[in-house]
Amino acid sequence: MTELTHFDAQGRATMVDVSAKAETERAAVARGRVVMAPATLERIQAGTTAKGDVLGVARLAGIMAAKRTSDLIPLCHPLMLSKVTIDLTAAPPDAVEIEALVKLTGRTGVEMEALTAVTVAALTIYDMCKAIDRGMRIEAVRLVHKSGGKSGTYEAE
Amino acid sequence: MTELTHFDAQGRATMVDVSAKAETERAAVARGRVVMAPATLERIQAGTTAKGDVLGVARLAGIMAAKRTSDLIPLCHPLMLSKVTIDLTAAPPDAVEIEALVKLTGRTGVEMEALTAVTVAALTIYDMCKAIDRGMRIEAVRLVHKSGGKSGTYEAE
Amino acid sequence: MTELTHFDAQGRATMVDVSAKAETERAAVARGRVVMAPATLERIQAGTTAKGDVLGVARLAGIMAAKRTSDLIPLCHPLMLSKVTIDLTAAPPDAVEIEALVKLTGRTGVEMEALTAVTVAALTIYDMCKAIDRGMRIEAVRLVHKSGGKSGTYEAE
Amino acid sequence: MTELTHFDAQGRATMVDVSAKAETERAAVARGRVVMAPATLERIQAGTTAKGDVLGVARLAGIMAAKRTSDLIPLCHPLMLSKVTIDLTAAPPDAVEIEALVKLTGRTGVEMEALTAVTVAALTIYDMCKAIDRGMRIEAVRLVHKSGGKSGTYEAE
Amino acid sequence: MTELTHFDAQGRATMVDVSAKAETERAAVARGRVVMAPATLERIQAGTTAKGDVLGVARLAGIMAAKRTSDLIPLCHPLMLSKVTIDLTAAPPDAVEIEALVKLTGRTGVEMEALTAVTVAALTIYDMCKAIDRGMRIEAVRLVHKSGGKSGTYEAE
């Protein structure tokens, strides 16, 4: 059975050794979705023009969270990200789609940074809209693309 | 239309004033799920006994993240949590169910702390198993219970 | 000579004892200004409508920084802020005025939180506009109002 | 009109892509000033010898803050600084002058790190002296030198 | 056998519920020691007067670390400390003695904050002197006093 790389032969958690890996350009794209009441989505869409930019706040929160990934995920390596962008798109009638792209030149991949950016952006949408819609749900958070590194390119969609 | 509480009348983001709110006991429960290949779940279940406790690491990561919620979510108030517990349960054939309970005696609710705990626990499962299953997805992250405070009790399930 | 409260009788730095202080409602207002080329201000003003909201990003950065004040200022007490708002106002032809209001119910004042919010908002404006104007300056960062606590109300302007 | 680099064509905030930039040695020097009552400056100058080293505490706070810049400024890249020094000089009768020098070998400049170091050192002086002088002001925080990278050397003074 | 309070009946890590505990004044004192070559201690003692205040830097590092205890120790509650002081005393010929006192009015004790302050102050001494003495050792870090809370007063020395 393939081993989980974050445990050693005795089953002890470890931050794996990447010092022998090459510094290559790496990228990852993750996506997710916040599903909500149609009225909540309308409220968010109104807000982007005049009265409170929910998606703008969520975008910043996601970018900042990507930089904190190694603080949050116990066995992630600290990384010097070279690019983070987040797209938040209204998907009427009842969802916001989130996509995060993260790049770095380094020894380990940035999948976790992209996934962390998506989830924190989603949590921020929840926070800003929870007074009008407690039933929102975060759905379908997944990796859709990964490139660079020994394991090569991965495309999910 | 109900206003979003995190923006003022001009649509500017703000951390809302809770100083007039009463200090009451508040609790929140959030749930979510990581969906994966059946072989990945088997691997996690084997690990809890002998070779690497994925769920134990995810539980700790979630607890620690709950304490950092106000660092991650831009307009959340800093809070002194009085209790955090996280349950992670294998749901064969292909999922791990996550539930977080957070309590505090204070002036504002702890929904975001519970949701943050669930998502970071889920991200940690992804991180530890990604070498064997890149297709895992985080699904159905939602608030299921909230009590305390002026808005009273909320039950979703 | 009045003693500096952050040093003991031997001149050693200390976090002063506030445990005997009463929990009262406290507030502080700080102000500051970023002075820039007129063209830079025009660019910022254009951005608030259509192409990049510099002031919105700076507002969020200031709010988040207020929450981290005790991490940054060595002898500040950790505090549970109950409100933070930041106003950023274009002051043609060549400045942005920044005002931060911070409130809490607690044992020590929030002057440092208000001043930290102003300076980090100002630094963020610098960061976002530095590609077009390296000569921007942060000026006149000061406390303008303080209320609550034993020392009473202070008004500077 | 020159574009602000921290926004994309649709005006959305983004952490810009530096992966194609060369790793070069980069340096930045920033300066600022805390203006205070003459008696406050005398108190600080007395303290550096025997009863509480305000400038020593401010220096450390500034150095530590330089390392946290990417946590504070939303769109800053995380960087591995290779050198930080801060000079704090009494400027009688009523000011302390602050200068920070930051260096790194990397893909992006360190202006924000130098400016953050200056402002946090200034805020720390305010914190330590506020019990005797609430009217202190932080003035003239600006970049005075920058070298390395594609945009070349900048000298303001 | 007495149970470890940080695990539930199934052995899962948990942040224990303190919401039913009374808010009382609590204090803790911890001590530790850095043992070093006599020449290193002489160098530190010389530095406190003229050429580099090792103990002053270590004191600040310890105070700041006390505030971050709940970020470092996974199951510690976040706390609003009301006082932190650290004494560092040369103990010729070959040691520095460290004592930290922490106070708060709250629902849980501050032993971990005092112990964290001592160890980070000790690590900082190591860092500042390691170029001249790699053989330094941190010894005898322990709790010496605790008061407040249901379990009452504890005195070790």
Next chain:
Amino acid sequence: MTELTHFDAQGRATMVDVSAKAETERAAVARGRVVMAPATLERIQAGTTAKGDVLGVARLAGIMAAKRTSDLIPLCHPLMLSKVTIDLTAAPPDAVEIEALVKLTGRTGVEMEALTAVTVAALTIYDMCKAIDRGMRIEAVRLVHKSGGKSGTYEAE
């Protein structure tokens, strides 16, 4: 007399310049010990199988703390660690031995990261067992191996 590298010629604290140092592979090993009542050690050993994995929690805390070293130790450089492992071994009748190994490819050594990992793992053991044994002590925290960099290899044991 050899100079302390973290102070300049005037005795001012500084983060030393490592930009001219070569990027080499560096490693450090640190060790320490938590001494406790024999009954406490028995409780910990029982826990690793069925009722609460004290050593597993301490291992994670130590790994995460290694990544935060530059946040805690004022003059440490931020580093991108490439590997962290921690061994915790019961040493009957009354101690747990801790060993941390840290590696990186970079311009400065990782001694402080290894020592920080050991002490935070030790503090976490204290936290989890303090309800049954307040008299535990952290002892003999020291560097045992260092390699890479200009100063070459150091072996203490």
